[in-house]
Amino acid sequence: MIFSAPCDDTAAAVDTGGSWRLVARLLLAGGLLLATGCIVILASVPPVSRDALIHHLAVPKMYLRHGGLYEIASMHFSYFPMNMDLLYLVPLYFKIDIAAKYVHFLFALFCAGLIYRYLRQTLNRNYGLLGALFFLTLPVIVKLSVTVYVDLGLIFFSWASLYLIIQWHDAGFPPRRLILAGIACGLALGTKYNGLLLLPILGTLIPILYASEKNRAVFHENFRLRYKNAFAGLGWSAIFIVIALILFSPWMIRNMVWKGNPVYPLYNSVFNPPAQPVFSETVEKEETPAKNAFWMRRHVYKESFWQTLSIPVRAFFQGQDDNPRYFDGRLNPFLLLLSLAAFIRARQPCFPAFTTHRTVLALFALLFILFVLFQTDFRIRYMGPAIPPLVVLSVFGIRNLSDLASRQTGAIKKAGQAAVTAVVLLALFLNGHYVYSQFSHIRPQDYLSGAVDRGAYISRFRREYPVIAHANKVLPADARVLCLSIGDRTYYLDRDLHLAEDFYDKTGGRYSEADVINKLTRYNTTHVIIDRGVLFDWLRTLPTEDRAVFLNVFKNNTRVLYEENNVLLLELALQ
Numbered sequence: 001m002i003f004s005a006p007c008d009d010t011a012a013a014v015d016t017g018g019s020w021r022l023v024a025r026l027l028l029a030g031g032l033l034l035a036t037g038c039i040v041i042l043a044s045v046p047p048v049s050r051d052a053l054i055h056h057l058a059v060p061k062m063y064l065r066h067g068g069l070y071e072i073a074s075m076h077f078s079y080f081p082m083n084m085d086l087l088y089l090v091p092l093y094f095k096i097d098i099a100a101k102y103v104h105f106l107f108a109l110f111c112a113g114l115i116y117r118y119l120r121q122t123l124n125r126n127y128g129l130l131g132a133l134f135f136l137t138l139p140v141i142v143k144l145s146v147t148v149y150v151d152l153g154l155i156f157f158s159w160a161s162l163y164l165i166i167q168w169h170d171a172g173f174p175p176r177r178l179i180l181a182g183i184a185c186g187l188a189l190g191t192k193y194n195g196l197l198l199l200p201i202l203g204t205l206i207p208i209l210y211a212s213e214k215n216r217a218v219f220h221e222n223f224r225l226r227y228k229n230a231f232a233g234l235g236w237s238a239i240f241i242v243i244a245l246i247l248f249s250p251w252m253i254r255n256m257v258w259k260g261n262p263v264y265p266l267y268n269s270v271f272n273p274p275a276q277p278v279f280s281e282t283v284e285k286e287e288t289p290a291k292n293a294f295w296m297r298r299h300v301y302k303e304s305f306w307q308t309l310s311i312p313v314r315a316f317f318q319g320q321d322d323n324p325r326y327f328d329g330r331l332n333p334f335l336l337l338l339s340l341a342a343f344i345r346a347r348q349p350c351f352p353a354f355t356t357h358r359t360v361l362a363l364f365a366l367l368f369i370l371f372v373l374f375q376t377d378f379r380i381r382y383m384g385p386a387i388p389p390l391v392v393l394s395v396f397g398i399r400n401l402s403d404l405a406s407r408q409t410g411a412i413k414k415a416g417q418a419a420v421t422a423v424v425l426l427a428l429f430l431n432g433h434y435v436y437s438q439f440s441h442i443r444p445q446d447y448l449s450g451a452v453d454r455g456a457y458i459s460r461f462r463r464e465y466p467v468i469a470h471a472n473k474v475l476p477a478d479a480r481v482l483c484l485s486i487g488d489r490t491y492y493l494d495r496d497l498h499l500a501e502d503f504y505d506k507t508g509g510r511y512s513e514a515d516v517i518n519k520l521t522r523y524n525t526t527h528v529i530i531d532r533g534v535l536f537d538w539l540r541t542l543p544t545e546d547r548a549v550f551l552n553v554f555k556n557n558t559r560v561l562y563e564e565n566n567v568l569l570l571e572l573a574l575q
Contacts, residue, residue: 021126028129031428035137036109038435043101043146045447046454048461052148053489055080057097060089061491071258074498074523075488079264081251083190084150097148105145107152111159112136115388118163119395122351130424131395135388137431139330140380142438143321150191151381157188158198158385162364165202169209170353173236178206182240186247193266194382197371201364203241207233209360296377301325311378312369319380329380330434334427339365339390341397347407350399358396361389398424458492463565467529468492470562471569475527482525485534486567498523504538511549517557520572528558528570 047057055077062078063069072078084104091099112132120128135141144151164181171177185202188195210233215226245252252262261271297308307314311327316336320326342358349355365386372382398420405416439445446452458465464486471481472494481497483490490497500519507515520528539547558570 025126025129028126028133031133032112032129032136035133035435038439039105039108039136039142039145040102041444041448042142042435042438042442043105044098045442045444046458047097047101047148047491048458049147049149050487050489052100053462053491054487056085056148056150057088057092057100058489058491060085061092062497064089064092065496069254072498074500076265076501079255079259080193081190081248083187084153084192088148100148101146104148104150104152107156108136108141108145111152111156111388114156114159114163115391118166118392122354122357123395123399127395127399130398131391134332134335134394134427134431135391137428137435138332138335138387138391139319139321139431139434140384141387142431142435143329144381144384146438146442149381151384153191154188154195155384155387157184157191158195159388160184161188161198161202162360162389165206165209166357166360169213169356173210173213175239178236178240179243182243183247185240185244188385189244189248190251193263194372195385196263197368197375198385199241199244201367201371203237205360205364206237206240209233209356210236293373293375293377311373315378315380315383324377324379327378327380331380332427332430334423334430335387335390335394338394338397338401338423338427341401342393344397344400344404346400346403354396358393361393365389365393394427462489462492464489464529464531464567465492466564467562467567467569470564471495471527471529474561479526480524482520482523482528484528484530485538486529486531493529495527498525511546513549513553516549516553517574520553520557521574526572527561528572529567530570531567532563533566 047053052058055075059072059075059078059082062072084107087103088100091097091103112135115135116128116132118128119131136145141152161181161184164177164184168174168177168181181202185195185198188198207230211226211230214229214232218225218229220226255264256262258264259268259272261268264271294305294308297303297311298305313336315327316331316333318326319330320328321330322328339362342362346354351357368386369383372378376382401420401423402417405413405420407413408416447454447457452460455465455469469492471479472492475481475495477495479495481493481495483493483497483499484503488499490499500522503516503519535550539550542550554570557572557574559573560568561571562569
């Protein structure tokens with residue numbers, strides 16, 4: 001087996017299989033270069049991904065137009081932490097939005113590099129290259145690498161924080177490494193609210209690691225010293241959390257000033273409880289169940305309790321891109337299977353702290369996935385910070401399988417080594433096949449060859465784009481545009497814009513023309529872009545009298561300027 005040498009590279013070099021390991025190293029390095037090149041090509045097309053057009057590019061673009069950060073009250077997502085989004089200001093300033101994808105992809109490369117560094121230190125270079133390649137070509141990582149999202153930043157900062165905590169433990173608890181881990185965690189918090197899950201997980205692992213190591217040489221009867229070490233571990237955890245919160249504090253302060261809630265829109269009912277009672281003498285409000293993950297899976301996707309509970313396993317086998325029912329993304333089944341193989345009893349640990357590392361990595365991944373499962377409707381990218389530890393565990397699993405095969409003799413040994421090699425190749429093949437399939441979905445060759453121009457390429461994926469492009473040409477510079485029912489995808493609009501997230505909500509328990517007109521004209525609206533198909537699909541769900549309210553408002557107070565793909569550009573002409 002080309003990976004099964006002793007973990008020391010020098011020993012491997014004099015091993016009889018050293019030349020094969022050199023070949024493997026070159027192939028893995030070549031695979032990394034090929035994967036990087038493919039991802040760069042796939043990313044070299046105009047942004048069309050949903051969240052990029054909604055806020056990761058749209059909000060920074062609005063900041064540039066305004067000349068700085070400002071409150072965008074009509075967009076709840078503009079209150080999210082924006083460490084990564086602010087990096088996108090640079091390519092947007094120079095009007096090369098495609099480069100924002102490269103910025104996002106850089107964090108995948110950083111994470112792959114840190115995985116390589118960890119595995120090179122604990123196993124050897126070949127295992128490090130294998131881990132980096134396996135991570136970089138995972139379907140969900142490839143998908144994120146060709147979009148302008150922020151998840152790769154969160155994944156990198158989370159992994160960096162966990163890596164530094166492990167290094168802090170191995171090096172005898174020097175403060176500098178824990179401080180750096182806290183800084184990395186704080187940057188993760190400022191990248192995406194999902195990073196808040198790191199605080200309870202890492203904040204719990206730190207005192208456990210510290211106390212267990214310090215108490216290893218302490219007699220069980222020495223309770224005083226054992227408790228002292230436990231409280232010292234809690235102190236280190238507190239330092240870590242405070243450092244992370246200091247790094248996160250600018251976004252908390254911003255939201256506290258604007259909304260009175262440091263993590264708006266999360267937990268807003270806690271920070272800003274309703275001023276009026278929920279029930280009054282004149283208004284009745286039906287009680288609705290909390291729409292947590294289990295409610296969503298049961299009522300929206302018709303899944304049983306046990307199906308929902310099995311999502312942490314199903315996600316590795318059933319994931320589909322762009323399908324929320326199947327977790328809106330894809331993993332690789334071997335990411336789970338090989339991680340389990342990390343717990344096969346090896347002949348001897350490859351490095352002294354192997355058992356501790358394995359336990360910490362597994363606990364972190366398991367806890368993070370479970371937190372995501374119970375907090376929200378499950379998406380594979382939401383469990384992103386668990387992916388690097390799972391990749392490392394998978395490589396540990398490959399090492400254990402290789403060790404198990406090497407214990408055998410004769411034909412059984414050769415068959416075992418061939419089987420391990422086949423498993424590795426199959427896992428990489430599944431990843432490679434996904435990369436290949438993206439060329440037929442994204443079709444970068446059409447854009448890069450000039451066969452399709454920028455506008456035509458975007459229009460393939462976003463049917464509202466022709467109307468937005470027309471609005472950019474014909475509307476006056478001082479136009480103020482309300483975007484309705486186009487999925488909030490506003491990035492390509494070059495005029496002042498806003499949303500009306502409450503447009504379809506009842507006021508006082510009913511719809512009225514005056515209220516609908518008021519929502520249309522807020523923020524001095526002059527024009528409206530609306531997807532008529534989406535609007536009419538929603539209107540069909542209403543009683544006739546409510547439907548008439550909206551139809552009358554649009555009929556009597558708007559004029560059609562342009563229409564394409566059932567998307568309308570309307571001018572307000574109030575009666």
